[in-house]
Amino acid sequence: MDERLQCARFPRSSTYHPEWVLASFSSGANALWLTEWLTEWLTEAVDLRPGMRVLDLGCGRAMSSIFLRREFDVQVWAVDLWFNPSENMQRIRDAGVEDGVFPLHCDARMLPFATEFFDAIVSIDSFVYYGTDDMYLNNLARFVKPGGVIGVAGAGLVRELPGEIPDHLHAWWKQDQPWCFHTPGWWRNHWGRTSIVDVERADTLDDGWRYWADWLRLIAPDNTTEISAVETDGGRFLGYVRTVGRRRADSPLYDPAVSIPLNYLQKPLMRV
Numbered sequence: 612m613d614e615r616l617q618c619a620r621f622p623r624s625s626t627y628h629p630e631w632v633l634a635s636f637s638s639g640a641n642a643l644w645l646t647e648w649l650t651e652w653l654t655e656a657v658d659l660r661p662g663m664r665v666l667d668l669g670c671g672r673a674m675s676s677i678f679l680r681r682e683f684d685v686q687v688w689a690v691d692l693w694f695n696p697s698e699n700m701q702r703i704r705d706a707g708v709e710d711g712v713f714p715l716h717c718d719a720r721m722l723p724f725a726t727e728f729f730d731a732i733v734s735i736d737s738f739v740y741y742g743t744d745d746m747y748l749n750n751l752a753r754f755v756k757p758g759g760v761i762g763v764a765g766a767g768l769v770r771e772l773p774g775e776i777p778d779h780l781h782a783w784w785k786q787d788q789p790w791c792f793h794t795p796g797w798w799r800n801h802w803g804r805t806s807i808v809d810v811e812r813a814d815t816l817d818d819g820w821r822y823w824a825d826w827l828r829l830i831a832p833d834n835t836t837e838i839s840a841v842e843t844d845g846g847r848f849l850g851y852v853r854t855v856g857r858r859r860a861d862s863p864l865y866d867p868a869v870s871i872p873l874n875y876l877q878k879p880l881m882r883v
């Protein structure tokens with residue numbers, strides 16, 4: 612019996628074959644664990660019912676999309692920017708869920724869906740790449756029905772950093788992604804102040820840093836810089852953050868400007 616990725620905390624994820632998980636991952640976080648954690652709340656909050664339409668935003672190699680289809684029998688639109696939808700289609704087909712998981716290549720900032728198309732939107736270890744933009748929630752929320760939920764889980768901060776990056780994180784901290792890591796309190800404020808959603812949950816996964824380190828040791832044992840940063844940190848700052856908001860019916864959303872109508876007026880350039 613292959614004991615890898617057996618984890619009592621994540622019973623649903625533990626039923627998936629470790630070889631399949633290791634051939635399908637696309638992230639420094641285990642997408643199945645994070646999806647299971649997120650859906651623990653989503654199933655209470657939305658009662659994910661068969662046939663519901665779910666957007667899996669930034670799905671990578673679509674493990675989370677396949678999981679959502681298999682575990683909850685929902686229809687999933689598996690959207691990603693960097694990973695190839697044709698590869699995902701093969702994975703989806705081999706998983707036997709091609710009738711309910713639809714891979715698409717597109718940018719989260721230019722989604723091609725009709726307004727209020729989805730019952731729920733989820734995003735696993737991806738939202739930080741675009742979702743910290745102050746205008747993004749307004750852009751995204753129009754695709755979920757009023758009363759529908761947007762749920763995000765991924766790497767983040769369990770508490771705010773002091774003014775400077777702590778010494779033990781220096782070697783790992785680069786100039787890109789970690790600056791987008793935020794605390795549950797930050798996300799609660801970021802979303803809550805807009806009144807677009809009611810924030811129903813913003814929290815961290817207990818011992819998230821241990822799952823982070825366990826996963827890294829398995830998929831990238833040579834990445835000693837990150838493993839050492841996570842282990843030395845020991846949950847002081849780094850962990851997994853989950854945020855769930857429910858779209859309010861009373862909050863108007865504005866269509867983002869995608870093109871300005873032609874309106875050229877010829878005028879003299881100089882006073883002369």
Ligand SMILES: C[S@@+](CC[C@H](N)C(=O)[O-])C[C@H]1O[C@@H](n2cnc3c(N)ncnc32)[C@H](O)[C@@H]1O
Pocket residue numbers: 636637638639640641642668669670671672673674675690691692693694717718719720734735736737740741
């Ligand atoms: C760390 S990976 C996580 C992938 C997957 N959700 C998982 O957990 O395994 C981040 C993902 O975000 C996606 N992403 C980043 N920026 C994006 C954007 N602007 N639009 C859509 N996807 C984006 C990338 O394509 C990548 O697959």
